[in-house]
Amino acid sequence: MSPLTLFLQADLVVKAVMIGLLLASIWTWGIIFTHSARLSRRRAAARKTAKAFWQTKDVDAFLKDHAGDKSSTASVLRASVDEYHRSTRNGVADAAAARDRIAIAADDAIADESEKMSDRLNILATVGSVAPFVGLFGTVWGIMRSFTAIAGANNTSLAVVAPGIAEALFATAIGLFAAIPAVIAYNRLTHRLDQYEAELTRFSDRLQGALSRKLERA
Template identity: 55%
Template structure:
C-alpha cells in the first residue's frame, strides 16, 4: 500500500468515525471549564424560568376562580361579614379589595360622617391602593423572567467569546490553523450562545404574556372596586 493510499484510508476512517449529528452532552463535556459553568448556569436559569411559568399560570387560575366565587357570593348576600373573614381574605384578592373599602366605610361611620364626599374619597383610595398592591405582588413574581430574558443572551455570548479565545489559543499552541483544530472549540463556544437563547426566548415570551394576564386581572379588580364603591356610596346616602 502506498503512502497516498494509506493517507486516504486514514481519512476515510476518520470521516466514518466522525459524528453525524450534534451531541449536546458531548459538546458540554468537551468544553472549557468556564464555558461549562456558563452553560450550567443558563440551564439552571431555564429550569427556574419554566418553574415560574407553570407555577404562576396555576396561581392565576386559582386566583381568578376564587375571586369569581367571592364576587358572586358578595353580590348575592346582604350580610357580607362572613365573607370578609381572614380565610377568605387570604384566598381571594377580591375579598381583600372589598374588605379595604368596607372597613374604611365602617371607620368613617363609627367616627360620624361629617363630609360624605371626603368619606367616599377615602373609601376609593383604600380600594385603589389595595388593587395596586395586589397587582404589584403578582408582577414582582415575574421579575426573574425579565432578568433572564434580557441577560441570558449576553451570558451565553460571554461563554462563546471565551470558547473562541480558547480555540485561538489552541491554534497558537499547536502551530496548526486547520479547521480540524478550530472547529470543535468553536462548536462548543457557540453551544453556549444557543443555551442562552434557549433560556431567554421562553422567558421573554412568558413575561409578555403573563404581564398581560396581570394587567387584565388588575383591571378586573378595579371594576369590582368601582362597583363596591358605588354600593358604599348608596349606603352613605341612607345614613
C-alpha cells in the first residue's frame, strides 16, 4: 500500500488525475521559488536606488549617473521627472495641473511594476482553488470503481473494497498536497507585493512633494 503501488494499481482516470496534480504541484513550487527570489531582488534594488537618491542634490545629474538603473524606483523617478520637465518647458501656467500630471506619470510607473510582479500569481490562486476539487473528482471516480468491483465480485470483504478506496483517497491527498502550498504562497507573496507597492508609493509621494516645491519656484 505504498504511494507508488497505489498509483500503479489505480484506474487510468485516477492516474491521469494524480499525474496532473503532481505536475501542478511542481509548477507551483517553481513559481514560488522564482517569484519570491525575483521580488526580493526588486525590493532590494528599489531601496538601494531610493536611499542613494535622497542623498543627492541634483536630480538630473543623478538620473544621468543612473541611466542604466532598471529598478522600479528609477522608473518612477524617470517618469515623474520627465513629466516635470515637459510641464515646465514653457513655464508653469497651471501648477495644480502640472502636479496632477506628475502624479499620474508616477502612478502609471508603479502600476506597470505591480503588473509585472503579479504575473503568474493567478496560477497559484487557480491551483489552490481547483486542485482539491480535481483530487475529489479522482476520489469519486475511484470509489465508483470500488463499488463496481464489489458488485462484480459479489463480495463486500475489506480485501475487495480497500484497494480502490485507498487509491481514491490518495488522489485527494495529492490534491491537498498541491493546493495547500499554493494558497499559503499566494497569500504570502500577495502580502509582500502589497508592501512593495506601498514602498514605491511612499517614494512617489515624497518625490512629488519635492517636485511640487520646485514648481512653486519655477
